[in-house]
Amino acid sequence: MSDPHSHSVSFVRTETLPQLPPPVTERGAIKWMRENLFATIPNAVLTLVSFYVIISVLSGVVPWIANGVWKASNLSECRDILVGARGACFAVISERWPQLLFGLSYPSEEYWRPGVAYLLLFVAAAPVMFFDLPRKMLIFTALYPFIAFWLLWGGTVLAPILALLGFVAGYVVYQRFVKGSFALGFFGGVAAAFVVWYIGGLLIPEGASDNAWLVSVASRDMGGFMLNMMLGVTCVSLSIPLGIVLALGRQSSMPLIKWICVIFIEFIRGVPLITLLFVASVMLAFFFPPESTVDLFLRVVIMITMFSAAYIAEVIRGGLAALPKGQYEAADSLGLDYAQAMRLIILPQALKISIPGIVNIAVGLFKDTTLVAIISMFDIVGMIRGPILSSSDWIGVYWELWGFAGLLFFITCYGISQYSQWLERRLATDHR
Amino acid sequence: MNKTVFFGALTVAGVAAASMASAATLDDVKARGALNCGVTTGVVGFAAPDANGVWEGIDVSVCRAVAAAIFGDSDAVEFIPTTGKTRFTALASGEIDMLARNTTWTLSRDVDLKFEFTGINYYDGQGFMVPRNLGVSSATELDGATVCIQTGTTTELNLADYFRANGMSYEPVPIETAAEAQQQYIAGACDVYTTDASALAATRSSFETPADHILLPEIVSKEPLGPLVRHGDNDWGDIVRWTLNALITAEELGVTSANIAELSAAPTDSPEVNRLLGTEGELGAMLGLPADWAKQAIMSDGNYGEIFEKHIGESTPVGLARGLNALWTQGGLLYSPPFR
Numbered sequence: 001m002s003d004p005h006s007h008s009v010s011f012v013r014t015e016t017l018p019q020l021p022p023p024v025t026e027r028g029a030i031k032w033m034r035e036n037l038f039a040t041i042p043n044a045v046l047t048l049v050s051f052y053v054i055i056s057v058l059s060g061v062v063p064w065i066a067n068g069v070w071k072a073s074n075l076s077e078c079r080d081i082l083v084g085a086r087g088a089c090f091a092v093i094s095e096r097w098p099q100l101l102f103g104l105s106y107p108s109e110e111y112w113r114p115g116v117a118y119l120l121l122f123v124a125a126a127p128v129m130f131f132d133l134p135r136k137m138l139i140f141t142a143l144y145p146f147i148a149f150w151l152l153w154g155g156t157v158l159a160p161i162l163a164l165l166g167f168v169a170g171y172v173v174y175q176r177f178v179k180g181s182f183a184l185g186f187f188g189g190v191a192a193a194f195v196v197w198y199i200g201g202l203l204i205p206e207g208a209s210d211n212a213w214l215v216s217v218a219s220r221d222m223g224g225f226m227l228n229m230m231l232g233v234t235c236v237s238l239s240i241p242l243g244i245v246l247a248l249g250r251q252s253s254m255p256l257i258k259w260i261c262v263i264f265i266e267f268i269r270g271v272p273l274i275t276l277l278f279v280a281s282v283m284l285a286f287f288f289p290p291e292s293t294v295d296l297f298l299r300v301v302i303m304i305t306m307f308s309a310a311y312i313a314e315v316i317r318g319g320l321a322a323l324p325k326g327q328y329e330a331a332d333s334l335g336l337d338y339a340q341a342m343r344l345i346i347l348p349q350a351l352k353i354s355i356p357g358i359v360n361i362a363v364g365l366f367k368d369t370t371l372v373a374i375i376s377m378f379d380i381v382g383m384i385r386g387p388i389l390s391s392s393d394w395i396g397v398y399w400e401l402w403g404f405a406g407l408l409f410f411i412t413c414y415g416i417s418q419y420s421q422w423l424e425r426r427l428a429t430d431h432r
Numbered sequence: 433m434n435k436t437v438f439f440g441a442l443t444v445a446g447v448a449a450a451s452m453a454s455a456a457t458l459d460d461v462k463a464r465g466a467l468n469c470g471v472t473t474g475v476v477g478f479a480a481p482d483a484n485g486v487w488e489g490i491d492v493s494v495c496r497a498v499a500a501a502i503f504g505d506s507d508a509v510e511f512i513p514t515t516g517k518t519r520f521t522a523l524a525s526g527e528i529d530m531l532a533r534n535t536t537w538t539l540s541r542d543v544d545l546k547f548e549f550t551g552i553n554y555y556d557g558q559g560f561m562v563p564r565n566l567g568v569s570s571a572t573e574l575d576g577a578t579v580c581i582q583t584g585t586t587t588e589l590n591l592a593d594y595f596r597a598n599g600m601s602y603e604p605v606p607i608e609t610a611a612e613a614q615q616q617y618i619a620g621a622c623d624v625y626t627t628d629a630s631a632l633a634a635t636r637s638s639f640e641t642p643a644d645h646i647l648l649p650e651i652v653s654k655e656p657l658g659p660l661v662r663h664g665d666n667d668w669g670d671i672v673r674w675t676l677n678a679l680i681t682a683e684e685l686g687v688t689s690a691n692i693a694e695l696s697a698a699p700t701d702s703p704e705v706n707r708l709l710g711t712e713g714e715l716g717a718m719l720g721l722p723a724d725w726a727k728q729a730i731m732s733d734g735n736y737g738e739i740f741e742k743h744i745g746e747s748t749p750v751g752l753a754r755g756l757n758a759l760w761t762q763g764g765l766l767y768s769p770p771f772r
Contacts, residue, residue, distance in 0.1 A: 282521040376512075376514050391474070392637075
């Protein structure tokens with residue numbers, strides 16, 4: 001009842017003290033700085049040195065960008081506008097951006113076509129990349145290569161339709177016969193596709209491309225960053241299936257298949273990409289008569305695809321090797337045949353393990369597409385090294401152009417890498 | 433047995449097709465409707481595309497003149513950019529019909545690589561550029577210098593020859609393109625930049641302060657630059673050779689793009705002008721071309737003098753004097769055989 005302390009102490013606080021803010025050194029920016037920047041003396045020294053470096057870099061770069069001249073018709077005009085001040089001459093980008101993006105001779109009134117193809121690429125890639133999206137969107141993904149081909153190259157609409165019909169015929173035949181025997185289905189499908197292409201090729205009238213709705217554009221006229229994107233997207237999407245086949249072939253118990261795959265992979269990995277590109281551009285021309293050469297773009301695509309497929313095959317083989325033997329035995333004990341076991345049990349796990357490696361190769365491959373500049377294709381690097389830096393207007397502009405090219409590549413490659421990190425988190429069902 | 437016959441026939445057919453293809457380049461070009469002309473990926477004043485992607489330069493003008501001589505249309509050219517490493521294979525494999533890519537005429541290229549140089553459209557020579565503050569006034573003072581040099585070109589070999597002959601040593605800084613060389617030189621990666629004197633002048637003109645750099649007086653090599661074709665089709669070589677000669681002769685005879693319409697409208701008093709412009713004689717038919725072939729060639733970009741002034745002359749950023757490239761009547765080396 002009575003308060004036991006009521007007589008022993010003269011004052012008892014009945015309410016809680018209001019909370020005081022923590023000491024100045026233990027809160028806010030100061031605490032953060034003390035803990036993160038100046039925790040120890042060596043850290044403090046490093047912090048000061050880093051600040052000095054950052055500030056000295058920024059003090060050069062920021063005015064250079066802020067003073068940038070965006071409107072001038074040549075370098076000396078830029079210099080006149082700047083009157084000795086530090087500043088970039090971005091005018092080269094504002095004048096030559098179509099060439100940097102689309103190459104030298106893609107017709108300028110058709111620039112919307114690569115633009116549309118680029119936007120549709122995201123629509124087509126979305127269901128493959130984000131598997132929560134409705135599966136019906138994959139229909140568009142399957143059609144996308146033909147749509148993109150038609151948009152980029154133009155010409156008669158019959159050509160991509162014919163190509164599509166060939167694939168459809170091949171698939172129908174494959175479905176019809178694969179129940180009996182895989183080999184019969186596969187080779188029957190391939191044969192059916194070729195028959196359709198051959199007969200269709202005879203049916204398309206000569207000169208159908210001349211008055212087509214979309215003006216036909218030769219591969220030689222494509223360039224700039226568009227060429228890098230085209231090469232990168234085509235080669236990555238072709239080399240992943242090819243790489244899977246090679247990786248499985250290398251593990252096959254059939255000696256012929258195994259040795260073909262081993263020799264292919266080891267040969268390609270032993271040769272530098274630039275050598276393959278030189279073969280594509282220079283040597284192959286000797287093997288064809290002058291009027292029937294294979295398109296240079298196609299030759300380069302084949303070489304780069306072979307190159308990256310060999311690397312991807314090795315990455316996937318690493319994924320296959322990382323699976324415990326029990327997974328294979330489990331598949332066998334369920335009575336699955338080889339194709340079912342691979343499709344349902346082995347590959348989903350192996351590919352998941354291989355994602356970082358595959359993305360690594362895809363990013364490297366995308367950047368390697370700039371090597372085509374050496375065989376005088378005008379991709380973005382070729383455009384900068386050749387025509388733009390050799391025009392009498394812009395000779396001597398470097399940082400602005402290379403910075404622009406670097407920015408485009410950085411955006412693309414950073415995007416790919418962010419996606420792969422998301423994918424790894426999304427697929428992480430174990431190892432918690 | 434059957435198989436052997438089949439493969440034998442195939443080989444014969446292949447050989448026949450190959451020799452046919454190389455025997456009549458003119459027919460191939462006419463069938464294609466365009467001339468495939470190999471040019472550089474870009475050398476200021478010689479060949480470079482403008483902001484609209486239209487190629488221009490003195491090498492480009494030679495291509496356009498040949499196309500105009502054949503088709504009467506100077507735009508009937510497909511310009512195929514080649515690098516120093518791909519240019520000869522592109523020509524040898526038939527990917528291009530002619531190469532006009534400031535290529536130096538040397539014996540080994542003419543004979544060993546099986547090409548035919550059809551004339552000289554620019555007499556160049558290798559020079560040296562140094563920063564003024566290096567305090568050098570002659571190439572003989574360059575002992576021990578670091579030199580920026582383009583790989584795979586004759587300049588590389590000339591440099592070695594020159595330094596060996598003068599008992600000097602140097603350290604090469606190999607680079608791939610002219611643009612890269614300028615950057616390296618400006619950044620101070622080398623003391624000296626050496627290449628053809630025309631390119632040195634163009635490079636210097638692009639610097640922020642051209643006066644800080646000097647071209648040394650020594651010219652250490654002969655670099656006659658000209659168009660070339662494959663061995664084995666002399667008729668085609670003749671067309672390229674005489675198109676170039678027509679441009680030079682036009683300057684000599686005072687035929688310009690301004691007065692050519694008037695001069696070719698009717699035979700003039702000068703028989704040589706008449707033969708050149710096709711109002712007299714059968715010169716075009718001898719080449720397998722229309723009678724007004726030379727007229728079309730000259731109209732495409734003017735006579736040699738006009739082409740020179742327009743692309744690399746003193747009024748352009750390159751700012752080259754005619755020098756050796758003046759007509760023989762004006763103390764230069766340009767001399768075309770007569771049109772007769």
